[in-house]
Amino acid sequence: MAKSIKLSKEYDAPITDVWMALTHKEALSEWLMPCNFEPIIGFEFEFRTKAYPGFDGITHCKVLEIKDKELLSFSWSGGSLKDTKVTFKIKELPNNRTLLDFEHSGFEGFVNNVIVKRILANGWKNKILTKYLPKYLAK
Amino acid sequence: MSDVFKALADPTRREILLMITKQPESVNTLAERFNMSRPAVSKHIKILEESQLTKIETDKNDGRQRNCYAQLEALAEVNEYLKKLEEFWKGRLDGLENFLRKLKEKKK
Numbered sequence: 303m304a305k306s307i308k309l310s311k312e313y314d315a316p317i318t319d320v321w322m323a324l325t326h327k328e329a330l331s332e333w334l335m336p337c338n339f340e341p342i343i344g345f346e347f348e349f350r351t352k353a354y355p356g357f358d359g360i361t362h363c364k365v366l367e368i369k370d371k372e373l374l375s376f377s378w379s380g381g382s383l384k385d386t387k388v389t390f391k392i393k394e395l396p397n398n399r400t401l402l403d404f405e406h407s408g409f410e411g412f413v414n415n416v417i418v419k420r421i422l423a424n425g426w427k428n429k430i431l432t433k434y435l436p437k438y439l440a441k
Numbered sequence: 442m443s444d445v446f447k448a449l450a451d452p453t454r455r456e457i458l459l460m461i462t463k464q465p466e467s468v469n470t471l472a473e474r475f476n477m478s479r480p481a482v483s484k485h486i487k488i489l490e491e492s493q494l495t496k497i498e499t500d501k502n503d504g505r506q507r508n509c510y511a512q513l514e515a516l517a518e519v520n521e522y523l524k525k526l527e528e529f530w531k532g533r534l535d536g537l538e539n540f541l542r543k544l545k546e547k548k549k
Contacts, residue, residue, distance in 0.1 A: 307527045323537060334537075406530060
């Protein structure tokens with residue numbers, strides 16, 4: 303099973319354009335999802351999309367790292383995911399092209415929750431739900 | 442199923458389970474990773490096995506080696522979710538390509 307989602311893509315655009323597309327609220331809102339991003343470390347922002355059962359459509363994020371024309375990462379919490387991390391790394395290529403290395407990581411908590419949910423679905427007694435589980439989850 | 446909670450309540454066993462959901466590992470490797478004796482790791486694995494969260498199989502190439510697998514049926518939901526998430530990101534990164542193309546055309 304994948305530890306993280308990794309994608310690489312080459313763009314026929316100069317690195318300054320790609321960096322702009324990653325770090326401007328208006329650009330991100332256009333190609334990713336509507337958001338109120340600001341390129342400030344520690345800045346908390348949200349992506350908003352259509353809600354569906356089990357997801358209110360809001361992804362809560364916090365800017366973690368910014369290295370000019372090199373790297374942007376932010377936390378990603380929404381729906382079933384909590385405190386996962388999204389990272390965009392960019393690199394200048396010849397002929398005004400740019401390489402993007404994308405990674406979405408930190409699914410351990412999610413995997414853990416699914417395991418716990420599965421176990422609960424297998425007919426646990428209420429005592430466990432009300433007594434032991436909160437203790438376990440609080441760890 | 443009564444042992445499942447016990448199996449997951451222990452942080453080391455949760456770590457072991459998470460590690461082998463990424464890829465199966467031999468009991469020896471797990472012992473090294475967790476800096477534990479082989480019998481100590483075997484005890485944890487036995488509890489996981491009893492709760493049906495893992496299974497042990499003898500290595501196909503090395504009969505002395507025992508590999509520890511996560512029971513992926515319980516985790517199909519995870520695979521499904523991550524597959525969808527990957528599709529989402531692929532779509533968005535293609536969208537970025539369109540965005541950059543439009544930007545270029547505007548500049549001309």
